[in-house]
Amino acid sequence: MRAIQLSAFDLDHLQRVDLPAPRPGPSEVLVRMEAASLNFRDYMLVSGQLYRGVQLPIVPVSDGAGTVVEVGEAVTRFKPGDRVTTFYKSRWIAGAMRPEWEGAEIGAPHPGVMRELASFDQYSLARAPGHLTSLQAATLPIAALTAWQALELAHVTTGQTVLLLGTGGVSLFALQFAKLRGARAIVLSSSDDKLERAKALGADIGINYARHPQWGALVREASGGIGVDAVVETVGAATLAQSLEAVRMHGFVGVLGWLGGMEATLPLASVVLKRVRVEGISVAPLEEHERMVAAIEATGLKPVIDHVYGFAQLREAFEHLAAGRHFGKLAIDFSL
């Protein structure tokens, strides 16, 4: 079967190969993969910025979707014909992540989704929302779940205000989920065009941070002088101080990444006197993923896909991702 492998840490070493078709073990599910989507984690893998200890060659990319072909004898969760997505943090079903479950992530160290057939443990898969194509469903696992978890941990409810930094996949899912809860959303971007597109998706206020580098006070003013209830902090080093300026007393700052560098400066007096909760978020357990799928189905949410690439265009897709100019998700259609 057709697959793409990374043989060395560099975009130049993504190679199309032919691999033997896998067979499902007793608790496993064999899936015909139909689509994938990219996350920054995938780029860090292929460009050698993380996971350097991983065994090469490896099939890359964590998030994908497809249709169940065959199930092992102990499988209770799926049957042939079911449409599924991967579930990135395999084994993390609920509660706290356990050290014994580390190291089973799809797309490194376990093989990723860039192959026609793949066998997964039945708890490494989740049902795809019924109204979405596989291409759409493939965008969910990491980005949508991270956004969902941020709003859940922040207890965002109707009438609250959420601040979103940028218009990447996580931020736009957070925007859509916030609006579905009846919350207000403020979006930052350096592009007026993207701010307009965010408003078309429901954003109440757009702020161009390039024109307003001290946007913290501006956001606070735009939220009744009190500050926003929650910040979905997808950037980190360059933005955390302004995010703390923007958030209200007892507010929430969900830290989801470190796009802007590994270390941020934390203004202590602001954290203490405003009693802010700064919480690290890295996906969520299957239990939350399933609640998110129910939410997506009940509301008919459709993911925002910036561009669709074919199976053979993985490298171009990564270059697009690295450029950082996308609005929503970059997806890969295996039929193209």
Place this chain on the structure above:
Amino acid sequence: MRAIQLSAFDLDHLQRVDLPAPRPGPSEVLVRMEAASLNFRDYMLVSGQLYRGVQLPIVPVSDGAGTVVEVGEAVTRFKPGDRVTTFYKSRWIAGAMRPEWEGAEIGAPHPGVMRELASFDQYSLARAPGHLTSLQAATLPIAALTAWQALELAHVTTGQTVLLLGTGGVSLFALQFAKLRGARAIVLSSSDDKLERAKALGADIGINYARHPQWGALVREASGGIGVDAVVETVGAATLAQSLEAVRMHGFVGVLGWLGGMEATLPLASVVLKRVRVEGISVAPLEEHERMVAAIEATGLKPVIDHVYGFAQLREAFEHLAAGRHFGKLAIDFSL
């Protein structure tokens, strides 16, 4: 000034009187009352079913809205011209209700809103949503807050399913709030006509309980065989067993009243094995009321008013309430 007083426990003893205009104390706010709405509690007072120890005569009715006329020197929360509603559980600002705060409820034992001018402590009032008339705002204090609190305590989120018993004021507010959160709503009624009206408000499923007295199993089936996430239990004695049948494992049953009698039968094995949370709810603190007002403003929610009566028609309004056939709230317009 014009007022209505209850001189003995009976609808026949609601009398129109002329009272001296009050003056605000240092922490008080003088309000020109413009509208009121009825809750079952008001009917229990005037019909002598509760609060018999209250000092008569008393100005009845707990919920009202109006405009601030004058404020005492220590008042920081309001200024003349502000539009306000009463806040029923005066003094309960946040956290747990404290025994020392009991006994200050507007509409018994403290005087109610059926008067042209009324002086209230500044923490017995809340800002009215900006887009609502006083008539609309007057429907909020007890009914909307109780519904809001039920959904908050149940942590209802997008994609979950909520069961509502009937189409009274609390149930319809809960329906509207549930839809604003992106939740699904199942509504019970004995009237197909009311079920149609509930669907027009957003209800996903309507069940006629008169035709389906064993509706618990039906509701469970209608929620994917799993059961609903939360029940807003406005009835009690006649319905609790079916509500426990309808709710999912780890689900929530918010008990808000005892319309159907003082005692319910609790099926213990069902509570234990399904790990259900049954929680009593009686309004909520001011902190929740203010979050609810923010939610109403952010979403533009409009209360459902079944019928509007004039100031002099209080008795007719009570008779309508007692008949139990209303769809939403019964309101009183002081200008009529």
Place this chain on the structure above:
Amino acid sequence: MRAIQLSAFDLDHLQRVDLPAPRPGPSEVLVRMEAASLNFRDYMLVSGQLYRGVQLPIVPVSDGAGTVVEVGEAVTRFKPGDRVTTFYKSRWIAGAMRPEWEGAEIGAPHPGVMRELASFDQYSLARAPGHLTSLQAATLPIAALTAWQALELAHVTTGQTVLLLGTGGVSLFALQFAKLRGARAIVLSSSDDKLERAKALGADIGINYARHPQWGALVREASGGIGVDAVVETVGAATLAQSLEAVRMHGFVGVLGWLGGMEATLPLASVVLKRVRVEGISVAPLEEHERMVAAIEATGLKPVIDHVYGFAQLREAFEHLAAGRHFGKLAIDFSL
């Protein structure tokens, strides 16, 4: 190997048999069983009051402890020589119980612990506290975990007051856990002797409910007139109304069983006006079990064992349990 089987629903049909020794599957752990303890669930099984659909003959009894003999190739949680207890609700690792995990309970429908060797999935076992003998550890799985979960769900903290109904296994574990949290404990019993023994274990107040059938008001008086923060409701039908009398506003009533009948009367006005939380509890996920084991180890807690029986005395042990006069747990030592 030696085992005991139930061949028909009756204490008379507990038979000593010789079974072939099991072998562990890839994810399984082979355990040499050294002790067991009884729960009321076991008695309901053998006396045919529940689980009548279970396939007979069956090895009975859910809770046991022993030493790991051998592990399957995929086992990561245990190694030979580890001392373990069973974990009753096999597969429930964290979060909400899932329907797909039902039906794997040890001691019906899955085989129980009354056998010299038993193979369990690695997530059906938990590490035994290091300072406890297997006999002591065998008392933990159902009773201690249920008590632990009740205090966790109630958020019992230092300085609060907990009410315990009786002196069975669950109640005494709840007493010990409450004292370890710095809480006060009020214990009810019909025996002054047992009340004295409860006080020796740390109970602050003992009340003889036989002499004070209206103990609700007495308990409230004994807790500063405010009521207790939490009730561990192990009885149900006969006691719930008094428990609701005894609990404070916003208090917690954890319903753990239905010893006194399947239906209780719920006084609705009390639930609503006191805003009480009544929550069903049936053991807890592995995550909580492991937190409990850490707590038992950190504090050196020793379970209270009323009487120890030999492997061949299972019937006598059940008769003791059925008589309901034990103080703490009834345990079975496989070496006797």
Place this chain on the structure above:
Amino acid sequence: MRAIQLSAFDLDHLQRVDLPAPRPGPSEVLVRMEAASLNFRDYMLVSGQLYRGVQLPIVPVSDGAGTVVEVGEAVTRFKPGDRVTTFYKSRWIAGAMRPEWEGAEIGAPHPGVMRELASFDQYSLARAPGHLTSLQAATLPIAALTAWQALELAHVTTGQTVLLLGTGGVSLFALQFAKLRGARAIVLSSSDDKLERAKALGADIGINYARHPQWGALVREASGGIGVDAVVETVGAATLAQSLEAVRMHGFVGVLGWLGGMEATLPLASVVLKRVRVEGISVAPLEEHERMVAAIEATGLKPVIDHVYGFAQLREAFEHLAAGRHFGKLAIDFSL
């Protein structure tokens, strides 16, 4: 009456003065002050490091205790003879702190406790634990409440492990509260002598951070290789990175101050991948204070007082505090 006033920002300008005795307003309580205790906030005030906008002269010091002499007509919470402490964050009764309640703090901008008689709003006072002297009770308001709140927000339960930085007032209260919950405590200090004294108070492990500047890994090792459940972060800038190293996955870091500078470096990947919650804490509402008093009474906790000064020795007490070598609280006995 005798009082001490700060006439300019400097320890040299603490002056003993004679002020007219206050009279209680309708909602106020007149208290004969008998003792005080110092917090770092007091030192920041008198040394001019904070609150420079405050109106001088001012009676300094936030925390005190005494006996009620007289109450205003609207006072319901106290009566003459009651023993009370101040409650620093006047008006914050429960829930979230509200901007409208800012600016009423005792000891700046409102007058502090260094005077023989003081009038306070009834919600600016709390009942003193019955078994404590006024000297002991005076140590509670800020330091004990902050420590209590940290453990409550962290949900510290029996068997968990808490890390305490240093042996100041907040750290030692946190140590005592942690032990009362049945938790384990690891204490850091640069003095072996203080570590011994901490162990005498119940600390399980002491680590000399002067000898082990990379103590994060050491703490993690000392907590089973997993990391501590909660860190009470009283230092900040110099320690936060090590605290994040020491804490477990999903752990809690309560940030209580900024003794070591206004800005800390936050290692983002660690926060995200360990899903750590970093939360600012600045005292707590009255509701928590009252729960803490109940806990102190139920357990007989006695505060650790390093040194007692007389009323006229306030300057010496401040110099002691500034030197930072105390073990527990510095208290002032008004009878000396």
